[in-house]
Amino acid sequence: MDKEILAIKRFLSEYDGPEMNIMEICGSHTGAIAKNGIAGMLSKKIRLISGPGCPVCVTPSSYVDRLIELSLEPDTEVLTFGDMLRVPGSRGSLREAEGRGAEVRMVYSPFDVLEHAKKEPGKRFIIAAIGFETTSPVYALLIDTLLKENIKNVKLLTSLKTMPEIVDELCSSGAPIDAFIAPGHVCVVTGSRVFEEAAVKYALPFVVSGFEGADLLKTICLLVKHRGEGVVINNYPSVVTYEGNTTAKGLLEKYFEKEDAVWRGIGRVKDSGLFLKKEYAVFDAGSRDIVKDEKKNKGCSCDKVIMGKLTPRECPLFGKLCTPEDPQGACMVSPEGSCNTEYTYR
Amino acid sequence: MCVANTGIVLSVDEKTNTAEINFHGNRIGARTGLVSVKAGDRVLVHAGCILQKVSDAQYEEWSLLAKELEDADGDKE
Numbered sequence: 001m002d003k004e005i006l007a008i009k010r011f012l013s014e015y016d017g018p019e020m021n022i023m024e025i026c027g028s029h030t031g032a033i034a035k036n037g038i039a040g041m042l043s044k045k046i047r048l049i050s051g052p053g054c055p056v057c058v059t060p061s062s063y064v065d066r067l068i069e070l071s072l073e074p075d076t077e078v079l080t081f082g083d084m085l086r087v088p089g090s091r092g093s094l095r096e097a098e099g100r101g102a103e104v105r106m107v108y109s110p111f112d113v114l115e116h117a118k119k120e121p122g123k124r125f126i127i128a129a130i131g132f133e134t135t136s137p138v139y140a141l142l143i144d145t146l147l148k149e150n151i152k153n154v155k156l157l158t159s160l161k162t163m164p165e166i167v168d169e170l171c172s173s174g175a176p177i178d179a180f181i182a183p184g185h186v187c188v189v190t191g192s193r194v195f196e197e198a199a200v201k202y203a204l205p206f207v208v209s210g211f212e213g214a215d216l217l218k219t220i221c222l223l224v225k226h227r228g229e230g231v232v233i234n235n236y237p238s239v240v241t242y243e244g245n246t247t248a249k250g251l252l253e254k255y256f257e258k259e260d261a262v263w264r265g266i267g268r269v270k271d272s273g274l275f276l277k278k279e280y281a282v283f284d285a286g287s288r289d290i291v292k293d294e295k296k297n298k299g300c301s302c303d304k305v306i307m308g309k310l311t312p313r314e315c316p317l318f319g320k321l322c323t324p325e326d327p328q329g330a331c332m333v334s335p336e337g338s339c340n341t342e343y344t345y346r
Numbered sequence: 347m348c349v350a351n352t353g354i355v356l357s358v359d360e361k362t363n364t365a366e367i368n369f370h371g372n373r374i375g376a377r378t379g380l381v382s383v384k385a386g387d388r389v390l391v392h393a394g395c396i397l398q399k400v401s402d403a404q405y406e407e408w409s410l411l412a413k414e415l416e417d418a419d420g421d422k423e
Contacts, residue, residue, distance in 0.1 A: 007415035028349050081393075109394020111377055131393075134350070138395045141379045145363075185350050188390065188398045218405075225411065237403035239390050245398055248380045 005214055008221045015043040015224060021176050022046065022223055023308055025163065026183035027054030027336025028211055034345040036213035038220070046224065049308040050338035052166050053183060055131045056083045057306060057330040057337045058263045059159045060293035063130075064089030067157060070126045070285060071102035077116070079107045080128035083334045086327065090294040110142050117154050126285050129156040133194075134185040136160045136274055137248035140255045143276070143283055155285040158275060161261060164194055165272035171202045175308050179223035181216070182208040184236045189252075191244030192234040200230040210236040255280055262291055264330055265303025297321070302329035305338055312342040319343060350392035352400055355383050367391060 024030055030050045033039060039048050052058050064087055071078040071094065078094065085095045085106065094104050107113070113125050129139045139156060146154055163186050170177065182195050187208045195206040205226035209219035219235050226233070234240050252274065261273025268291075276284045300322070301315035312318050312331065322328040324340055331339035353367035358378060365378050367389065377395045388400040 003416060004412040007412065007418075011415050011418070109377075111394050134397070135393055137380055137397075138377075138393045141377060141395060144379065185390075185392060185397070188350070221415070222411065233405070235405045237405055238400050239398045245380060248397070251380070 005217065008217050009041055012042050012046065012217065012221060012224070015045055017045065017224070018227065019045045020047065020178045020224060020227060021049055021308075022179045022181060022220060023049045023051040023170075023175075023177045024181040024183075025051040025053035025167065026181070026186065027057070027334065028185070029053065029181055029183065029209065029216070030338050030341050031336055032211045032213070033216060034341045036216065038213065038216050041217070042220070046220065049177070049311075050305070050341075051170060051308050052263065052266065052306045053132075054331070054334050054336040054338070055135070055159075055161065056087055056334040057302065058161060058266070059084075059087065059130050059330065060262045060264045060290060061089045062262075062292035062294070063157070063159045063290045064093065065091060066286060066290055067094055067126070067128055068092070068097040068102060070157065071097055071104050072100065073124075075122060076124045076126060077103040077105055078126045078128060079105050079110070079113050079116075081130075082106045083336070084128050084130065087330050087333050088327065090292075110138055111145070113142070113154050114145065114149070114151065117151050121153055123153060125154045127154065127156045129158040129160060132161055132163055132183070132186050133189045133252075134183075136256065137189055137245070137251055140248070140251035143255045143280060144251060146283065152282075155283055156276065156287070157285040158287040159261070159290065160256070160274040161263065162258065162272050162274060163190070164198060165269055166263065166266075167195065167198045168201075169266070169269050169272070170307065171198060171204070173307070177204065177308065178227060179204055180206045181219055181223070182206040182232070184209050184211060184240060187234075187236065187240045187244065189245050189248045191242050192232050192240055193242050194244070195232050199232050203228060203230040205229050206232045208232070208234045208236045208240050210238070259288075262293055263306075264293055265306050267293070297328040300329040302331045302339070305331050312339040315339070319346075350390045350397060352388060352390055355385050355387045355389055355396075357385055358383060365396065367396075
C-alpha cells in the first residue's frame with residue numbers, strides 16, 4: 001500500500017499535462033484536504049477548488065432570521081446542530097439572539113427532540129433542519145417517528161438542498177471545472193448513479209471519495225487519469241453502492257418533494273430543495289416563505305467563493321475584517337466552510 | 347455537517363428502533379430505521395442515525411491503475 005501511495009504522490013506532484021481545476025462539493029472533503037495538506041502535494045497544474053458543499057454556507061440569511069424570530073416566540077425552543085449557532089442572518093446570529101432571551105438548544109441528533117417534546121408537551125420545538133441528501137433522510141425518519149408516536153409539538157424549519165441540481169447550475173454557468181470529487185456521504189444515500197447525468201452531459205469525470213488522505217489522493221489521481229471523460233467512478237465502495245440506500249430514498253420520497261430553493265449568495269436554483277409535502281404541512285414551520293438572502297457585510301464574497309470563482313484569500317475581508325471569531329459570511333463560520341478551513345490551516 | 351463515523355453495533359432494540367454503537371470505546375445510541383443491522387455489524391452513523399453498513403469492498407480497477415503508476419515509476423528509476 002505504501003508503495004502505491006508513493007507512486008500516486010509522485011504522479012500527482014510531477015503531473016505536467018493540461019491544467020486541471022478539480023472541485024470538491026462536500027464540506028468534510030474541504031476539511032480533509034486542508035488537514036492532510038493535499039493541495040501542497042500536487043503539481044501547480046492541478047488546482048483544487050471548494051464548491052457549494054457546506055450546508056451551513058449555502059443556507060440563506062432569511063432562514064437564520066426566521067429561526068431567530070421563532071426562538072424568541074413564547075413557549076418555543078429551537079434545536080440545532082452547533083454549526084448554525086453563529087451563522088449571520090441579516091440581523092445577527094442565533095447565538096446573539098440568545099442574549100435577547102431566545103431559547104436555543106444545540107443537539108447531536110434531531111432525534112434528541114423526542115425526549116424534550118415528550119417531557120414538555122405544552123412547548124413547541126423547532127428543528128433547524130438543514131443539510132444535503134446525507135442528512136435529509138434523518139429528518140424523514142424523524143417525521144415518520146413523530147407520526148407513529150403521535151407527537152404534535154415538533155416542527156421543522158427546512159433548508160434542505162440537493163446536489164445534482166447545484167452541480168448542473170455550476171456546470172451550465174461556465175465555471176472552469178474539469179472534474180468533481182463527488183461527496184461520499186451524499187452518495188451513501190443517493191448512490192453513485194446520481195452524478196451520471198451531469199458526467200455525460202458535461203463530459204466531466206466524477207469520483208466518489210472517502211475522507212482519508214490516501215482516499216483523496218487516489219481520487220485525484222483517478223480524476224486526472226479520466227480527464228475529459230463523462231464517467232462516474234465509485235472510489236468509496238465500502239459504503240457507497242450504485243443505487244444507494246433505497247430505504248432512505250423511499251422515506252425521502254414519502255415525506256418530501258422537490259421545489260426551487262434559494263442558496264446563499266447564488267439565488268434561486270430550480271428543483272434544488274426538498275420541502276415537506278403539503279399533507280405533512282403540520283410539521284412545517286414556514287419553510288416555503290424563506291426566499292430572501294441579504295449579506296451582513298456588503299463586501300462579503302462568500303457567493304463567489306461558494307461558486308469557485310474566488311479563493312478565500314482573494315476575498316478582501318479574509319483574515320482582516322472576517323475571521324472565525326467575527327465571521328462576516330457563512331464560509332468563515334462552519335469548520336467545513338472553505339474560508340474557515342483556509343484560515344485554520346493557513 | 348455531512349460528517350459520519352464508523353462504529354460497531356453492540357446491540358439492537360427493535361422496540362425502540364435504536365442500537366448501541368461502539369465508537370472506539372465510547373458507547374453511543376443511534377437510530378436503526380434507515381438500514382437493518384445486527385450486533386457485530388460495522389456501520390456508518392450520521393446525525394444519530396445509522397446510514398449504511400460498512401463492507402470490505404474496494405474499487406475494483408484500482409489495482410490496475412496502481413500497477414500502471416508503479417510500472418511508470420520503475421521505468422524512471
